[in-house]
Amino acid sequence: MKPPFSFIRKMNMRGLAGKLIGFVVVFVLCIGCIFMAMSYSQVRHLDDVVAKESTAQSDLVRNESSKAMSDLTESSLYQLNIWAADKTDDEFWILDHDMRVLRTQVEDVFRHPDNYEPVDVYPPQKSDGGVMTLQLLVPGGREPDAGSMDIIRRLANLAPMMEEIVRGNEGYALDCYISIPDGTTLVMDDLSDKKFDEDGNIIDYDPTVRPWYQGAVRTGDVFFSQGVKSAFYDFNEVVFGAPVYVDGELVAVIEGSTGLDILETKMDERTVDYDSFSILVTDEGQLLCSSRKSGELGSGNLLKTDIGQEVNDELRELIDHALAGETGIARTVVDGEYYYAAYAPVDTVGWSQITFASEKEILAPSHDLGSQIDESFGSMVAEIDSHFGRSSVFMLALLLLIMCAAIAFASFMARRRVAPINRMTRAVGGFITDDMSFEMEDIYRTGDEIEELAQSFETMSVRMKHYLEEIIEHTAEKERLATEMESAKKIQMKMLPPIYPGFSGRAEYELYAETVPARNVGGDMYDFFYLDDDHLVIMIGDVSGKGITAALFMVLCKQMIRSMMVIHGGDVVEAITEANKRLREESVEGMFVTVWLGVITLSTGVMDFVDGGHMYAAIRRADGEFRIEEDEHSILVAALEAARFKLNTMKLSAGDTIYLYTDGVTESCNEDGEMFGEGRMLSALNEAGSLPVDEMDGLVRKRISEFTGAAEQYDDLTTLCFRYKVFLK
Amino acid sequence: MNVKKTKDGDVLTVAIEGSLDIKTSPQLKEALKGELENVSSLIFDLADCNYTSSAGLRVILESYQILSERDGGLSIINANSVLYDTLKLSGFTDFIDIKRAE
Numbered sequence: 026m027k028p029p030f031s032f033i034r035k036m037n038m039r040g041l042a043g044k045l046i047g048f049v050v051v052f053v054l055c056i057g058c059i060f061m062a063m064s065y066s067q068v069r070h071l072d073d074v075v076a077k078e079s080t081a082q083s084d085l086v087r088n089e090s091s092k093a094m095s096d097l098t099e100s101s102l103y104q105l106n107i108w109a110a111d112k113t114d115d116e117f118w119i120l121d122h123d124m125r126v127l128r129t130q131v132e133d134v135f136r137h138p139d140n141y142e143p144v145d146v147y148p149p150q151k152s153d154g155g156v157m158t159l160q161l162l163v164p165g166g167r168e169p170d171a172g173s174m175d176i177i178r179r180l181a182n183l184a185p186m187m188e189e190i191v192r193g194n195e196g197y198a199l200d201c202y203i204s205i206p207d208g209t210t211l212v213m214d215d216l217s218d219k220k221f222d223e224d225g226n227i228i229d230y231d232p233t234v235r236p237w238y239q240g241a242v243r244t245g246d247v248f249f250s251q252g253v254k255s256a257f258y259d260f261n262e263v264v265f266g267a268p269v270y271v272d273g274e275l276v277a278v279i280e281g282s283t284g285l286d287i288l289e290t291k292m293d294e295r296t297v298d299y300d301s302f303s304i305l306v307t308d309e310g311q312l313l314c315s316s317r318k319s320g321e322l323g324s325g326n327l328l329k330t331d332i333g334q335e336v337n338d339e340l341r342e343l344i345d346h347a348l349a350g351e352t353g354i355a356r357t358v359v360d361g362e363y364y365y366a367a368y369a370p371v372d373t374v375g376w377s378q379i380t381f382a383s384e385k386e387i388l389a390p391s392h393d394l395g396s397q398i399d400e401s402f403g404s405m406v407a408e409i410d411s412h413f414g415r416s417s418v419f420m421l422a423l424l425l426l427i428m429c430a431a432i433a434f435a436s437f438m439a440r441r442r443v444a445p446i447n448r449m450t451r452a453v454g455g456f457i458t459d460d461m462s463f464e465m466e467d468i469y470r471t472g473d474e475i476e477e478l479a480q481s482f483e484t485m486s487v488r489m490k491h492y493l494e495e496i497i498e499h500t501a502e503k504e505r506l507a508t509e510m511e512s513a514k515k516i517q518m519k520m521l522p523p524i525y526p527g528f529s530g531r532a533e534y535e536l537y538a539e540t541v542p543a544r545n546v547g548g549d550m551y552d553f554f555y556l557d558d559d560h561l562v563i564m565i566g567d568v569s570g571k572g573i574t575a576a577l578f579m580v581l582c583k584q585m586i587r588s589m590m591v592i593h594g595g596d597v598v599e600a601i602t603e604a605n606k607r608l609r610e611e612s613v614e615g616m617f618v619t620v621w622l623g624v625i626t627l628s629t630g631v632m633d634f635v636d637g638g639h640m641y642a643a644i645r646r647a648d649g650e651f652r653i654e655e656d657e658h659s660i661l662v663a664a665l666e667a668a669r670f671k672l673n674t675m676k677l678s679a680g681d682t683i684y685l686y687t688d689g690v691t692e693s694c695n696e697d698g699e700m701f702g703e704g705r706m707l708s709a710l711n712e713a714g715s716l717p718v719d720e721m722d723g724l725v726r727k728r729i730s731e732f733t734g735a736a737e738q739y740d741d742l743t744t745l746c747f748r749y750k751v752f753l754k
Numbered sequence: 755m756n757v758k759k760t761k762d763g764d765v766l767t768v769a770i771e772g773s774l775d776i777k778t779s780p781q782l783k784e785a786l787k788g789e790l791e792n793v794s795s796l797i798f799d800l801a802d803c804n805y806t807s808s809a810g811l812r813v814i815l816e817s818y819q820i821l822s823e824r825d826g827g828l829s830i831i832n833a834n835s836v837l838y839d840t841l842k843l844s845g846f847t848d849f850i851d852i853k854r855a856e
Binding site: 567569570571614615616617619637638640658659660661664665668688 | 776808809811812813814815816817819842843844845846848849
């Protein structure tokens with residue numbers, strides 16, 4: 026099989042085949058486009074669904090995991106804080122316990138001083154810095170009295186226990202004092218060197234004004250102070266004291282202190298990994314410790330008397346709840362960020378420990394998870410899109426392939442379908458130019474309209490052949506006829522008498538006559554002849570009708586009238602009466618002839634004439650104008666056998682002119698159907714004046730021709746003009 | 755051109771509407787065919803006839819010729835002045851009774 030596209034080039038692409046292919050192309054394109062559009066919208070829809078799903082999923086995950094995370098955090102934070110607060114409380118309880126134990130010992134010393142040997146005690150020495158030493162401090166620089174010194178020396182036996190308190194608390198206890206009401210104090214710590222000022226003097230220390238002393242005395246029990254600045258050292262501490270009573274009398278007050286830095290360190294150890302911090306708030310609302318460096322709960326606000334004043338409302342409310350001794354957890358705001366805050370009481374001192382954990386950080390993992398899900402969905406969408414991109418390229422290629430296949434198929438089918446039409450087109454084309462034959466062939470038997478069309482063409486072809494043959498015959502016949510008519514015309518013309526030479530250049534008269542038939546042969550006639558030397562006969566006539574019949578009858582009439590005139594010796598009435606009878610016999614179907622017949626006696630100028638149904642003559646008397654002169658009219662000739670004809674007589678003078686004509690002259694029509702008429706004829710004649718009669722006639726004919734213009738000549742134009750010149754005596 | 759025939763006993767009246775010329779006179783001839791043998795008198799009513807050429811005159815003449823052979827009569831009525839003059843010029847007024855239109 027030939028390559029599929031070769032016959033596309035051969036076919037006329039503007040013809041049926043081209044249209045068919047065009048239709049197929051458009052159809053395939055439309056289908057293809059619709060399909061592509063549908064696919065595209067499906068993919069878009071899929072994208073939407075995926076996007077929505079993704080959002081829903083990631084939101085769900087975020088929310089669920091956030092919730093789970095926060096729930097988890099809340100409960101663990103809550104537990105953690107309780108544990109941490111307990112731990113803090115444990116330390117304070119130990120300190121509290123240590124105070125109580127020491128108090129008992131001190132009480133015993135006072136009750137049974139004899140059990141205790143006095144021990145020497147000395148003021149602090151700078152060189153003892155860093156070593157646990159028992160030191161003696163006396164306020165005001167005075168010497169203590171003997172009684173005080175005695176008891177002090179005995180109290181010095183408790184040094185080991187005091188040392189134990191300081192050493193044993195993992196750094197929680199900084200020092201341990203025992204003061205008697207006069208201010209003399211026993212100090213146990215390793216900070217001997219810190220008690221000196223720049224000048225090397227021992228800093229004055231009055232225990233009775235210190236918060237631990239005053240608080241212990243006021244409460245009558247172990248008393249923990251708020252955070253205070255140390256007397257000797259430049260750090261902050263919590264000091265605590267306990268009064269010792271013997272028999273209701275205050276005998277001593279013992280002291281311990283703990284640095285806030287150690288508290289803070291211990292607190293920090295007990296927090297969780299993420300962005301969290303703990304604070305310790307005293308019962309009076311003082312921010313004692315905070316592992317936060319800045320902001321509302323930062324180190325800047327440490328030791329302020331009421332932290333509640335420094336923080337936002339939500340936080341203040343939380344702190345209030347905490348200081349009420351409650352245990353709980355709440356979501357709150359610190360420095361503009363959300364935090365979870367778990368609070369628990371530190372029972373020993375009546376304070377509260379609050380642990381904060383940043384919500385953002387807690388929820389970070391679930392946000393990350395959410396982001397991961399988004400990403401994975403995002404990449405899913407990208408995957409879908411790229412897949413769609415690839416497959417649409419594939420689709421396009423497939424579409425093109427289908428289109429090519431469709432064109433090939435359409436071309437093949439078109440070729441087969443169009444073949445009979447093409448053949449027919451060529452055959453009919455040939456039909457017109459060649460031999461007019463169209464024959465039915467197998468290629469046309471397609472069983473559809475093509476077959477019917479071919480049948481019709483065949484029938485038409487046969488008929489056309491016949492018509493053609495007939496036409497050829499008729500044309501040949503017509504040509505023969507035309508040739509014969511030509512001959513007949515020549516004969517007829519020959520029959521009319523010639524002017525030259527016999528009737529021109531005469532002294533007695535001027536004579537001119539002419540006829541122009543409407544068809545080849547006419548029904549008008551004229552005649553002139555000499556009866557004898559002195560008598561000239563002139564005649565004009567019009568046979569009813571035109572063509573061959575009229576022409577034949579005309580010939581007969583003319584000859585008849587001439588014969589009769591000769592026979593009757595110039596008696597016009599007799600001649601015409603007999604001619605009438607004879608012509609009546611010859612005439613058929615009501616044929617008649619109008620005749621104007623006259624004879625002129627040349628010597629006298631007398632003219633006798635008969636007017637048998639013919640137009641009146643136009644006559645000009647020598648110096649006048651042409652006028653239509655009415656005469657004694659007779660009936661037209663060959664109508665009635667018994668017709669009677671009337672004689673007219675006229676005397677002509679020299680120069681008188683007679684113009685005879687047939688109705689073809691006056692009834693010549695122009696294109697508007699207007700007739701030339703007598704008026705225009707007379708004008709023309711008068712315009713001619715004294716021109717020679719042939720020129721006069723020529724002028725009239727010229728005027729007629731001008732008048733009729735392009736209109737066809739309807740009737741024969743016949744004229745005869747006679748001018749009498751000499752009146753011979 | 756229309757031809758209307760009215761028969762009243764053996765008198766036939768033929769009314770001619772329009773113009774009688776070489777194209778229309780065969781129509782008149784056709785209308786008169788077979789009638790002239792059965793009438794004693796023929797009347798041409800030219801009230802609505804405006805023109806006649808020699809072809810028309812021939813038909814009239816022929817009718818006259820046929821009728822006069824059987825001693826029948828022919829007359830023309832309601833001829834307008836143009837028609838009357840034509841008929842007079844042809845001499846028809848000498849042997850046919852022609853009445854002008856009023």
